[in-house]
Amino acid sequence: MRSSVLKPRLAAVGAIFRERHGAEVAAQVAGRAAEYAAVRDAAGLADFSFLHKFRVPAEKGLDFLDALLAGNVPRIRFGRVLHTFLADSEGLLLGDCYVANNDEEFVFLCEGIAPDAELPAILQAAGAAEAGLEDLTESHALLSVDGFKAWDVVKEIFGADVLGLPYLSIEVYPFQGATVRLLRAGKTSEFGYLLLAERAIAPALFDALQAAVVKRNGCLCGVDAHDDLRLEGRFPNIQAEGLRVRDPLVLGLQWMIDFDKEKFRGRDAIHERRKKGLRKKIAGVAAEPGNGALVTGARIFHAGQPVGEVVADCHSYVLNRRLALAVFPVELAYSGLSFRLGAPGGPAVKTISMPPIMPRSLTVKLDEM
Amino acid sequence: MSDDFQSTIERRARIIATFKEELILRLNLPYSAEDLHEDISLLGSGLGLDSLDALEIVLCIESCFKIKIPDQNIAILRSINTVVDYVLEQQAQPGGGA
Numbered sequence: 001m002r003s004s005v006l007k008p009r010l011a012a013v014g015a016i017f018r019e020r021h022g023a024e025v026a027a028q029v030a031g032r033a034a035e036y037a038a039v040r041d042a043a044g045l046a047d048f049s050f051l052h053k054f055r056v057p058a059e060k061g062l063d064f065l066d067a068l069l070a071g072n073v074p075r076i077r078f079g080r081v082l083h084t085f086l087a088d089s090e091g092l093l094l095g096d097c098y099v100a101n102n103d104e105e106f107v108f109l110c111e112g113i114a115p116d117a118e119l120p121a122i123l124q125a126a127g128a129a130e131a132g133l134e135d136l137t138e139s140h141a142l143l144s145v146d147g148f149k150a151w152d153v154v155k156e157i158f159g160a161d162v163l164g165l166p167y168l169s170i171e172v173y174p175f176q177g178a179t180v181r182l183l184r185a186g187k188t189s190e191f192g193y194l195l196l197a198e199r200a201i202a203p204a205l206f207d208a209l210q211a212a213v214v215k216r217n218g219c220l221c222g223v224d225a226h227d228d229l230r231l232e233g234r235f236p237n238i239q240a241e242g243l244r245v246r247d248p249l250v251l252g253l254q255w256m257i258d259f260d261k262e263k264f265r266g267r268d269a270i271h272e273r274r275k276k277g278l279r280k281k282i283a284g285v286a287a288e289p290g291n292g293a294l295v296t297g298a299r300i301f302h303a304g305q306p307v308g309e310v311v312a313d314c315h316s317y318v319l320n321r322r323l324a325l326a327v328f329p330v331e332l333a334y335s336g337l338s339f340r341l342g343a344p345g346g347p348a349v350k351t352i353s354m355p356p357i358m359p360r361s362l363t364v365k366l367d368e369m
Numbered sequence: 370m371s372d373d374f375q376s377t378i379e380r381r382a383r384i385i386a387t388f389k390e391e392l393i394l395r396l397n398l399p400y401s402a403e404d405l406h407e408d409i410s411l412l413g414s415g416l417g418l419d420s421l422d423a424l425e426i427v428l429c430i431e432s433c434f435k436i437k438i439p440d441q442n443i444a445i446l447r448s449i450n451t452v453v454d455y456v457l458e459q460q461a462q463p464g465g466g467a
Binding site for chain 1: 374377378381382399400403404405406407408409410413414415416417443444447448450451453454
């Protein structure tokens with residue numbers, strides 16, 4: 001199983017580890033509720049090294065990535081990041097991807113749900129060697145700093161320049177004689193930064209970021225809290241609803257697809273399903289406070305019949321109730337409807353508009369600070 | 370389906386259809402109405418629209434539904450569904466928009 005270079009540091013503070021598709025991830029460090037609160041109110045530092053990480057020279061990489069991914073790679077402006085996905089030949093999700101146009105190179109990050117060895121094999125079959133793709137998965141660590149005060153953390157390390165970075169952009173900063181690629185991204189609804197650093201400097205960077213996070217009353221985080229934050233902010237989560245549903249159209253990920261492209265992996269299958277029309281789609285669901293039965297796999301009933309299935313769930317600390325995503329027939333996938341959970345006479349749940357919360361970070365304008 | 374259940378769907382579906390159609394037209398989006406999930410983020414991630422687009426969306430809502438969008442509108446503009454919630458809320462007010 002693949003482990004992170006930062007594992008000893010996380011293990012030393014009692015992190016709980018779990019396997020995700022052949023890679024070891026820190027699931028919880030300070031506890032799910034504490035980590036959630038740190039991100040909403042201060043900042044959280046997480047090790048995202050389990051993502052696959054690549055770089056490819058811009059000249060050859062452009063066509064390679066564009067033929068692979070659903071989004072339009074040639075349209076990524078210099079210094080910007082595209083959020084898209086990698087599908088299999090059936091047009092089903094395999095990876096949630098960021099592609100960054102970083103001058104002479106593209107940086108490609110992929111959170112996959114295929115077995116760990118499968119992605120490099122897919123890339124090789126697609127012409128990775130000819131394109132000059134370099135696998136940074138083992139040679140680099142990926143850190144994620146997220147939270148209402150995350151901008152202040154990265155500003156302390158890299159300077160005030162980071163405040164000018166728009167969402168979905170990339171910039172390069174020096175750190176201890178090496179280069180750190182910093183992506184302003186994140187899927188928590190709060191400010192978020194991903195830092196790609198060489199293995200040699202990753203522990204020192206981790207220590208510096210941890211000290212800056214703790215100084216602002218934040219803490220180390222695991223992926224469990226990130227899963228909760230993603231759902232509450234209605235960011236797609238390939239590890240949750242993505243893994244269970246896999247069809248990007250049912251998941252509402254059409255915005256990640258350039259339908260005019262003539263070639264990308266799974267294109268024909270996706271176009272065929274799109275042509276036939278959607279029959280099911282995903283919608284947000286909330287339980288009444290105290291109802292803990294809104295969990296993944298639970299069935300949802302209407303008029304005595306099963307009509308939906310829960311595909312992702314969390315406890316929303318802001319709403320103080322369980323929150324979920326469920327797949328419904330399109331004619332029932334509307335916000336504001338009451339259903340029954342688990343049985344025809346089960347407790348009431350309601351479809352809701354997502355995202356149901358207003359993060360504090362949306363009220364801050366970094367470029368005016 | 371009960372009348373209330375069905376009327377909630379119909380009322381919401383009408384507003385969604387109108388809003389999506391106008392949104393695609395005004396912002397020249399390369400998607401069909403069915404492609405736009407109602408929970409899609411309008412600004413930032415998702416459709417990735419910018420502040421100029423946000424202004425266009427405000428104008429679109431105001432002209433389509435004859436309602437006023439307040440200056441502090443970021444919570445309303447988070448997704449198609451949050452826009453529709455606001456429209457329904459305003460239409461339910463005495464003298465609410467069309």
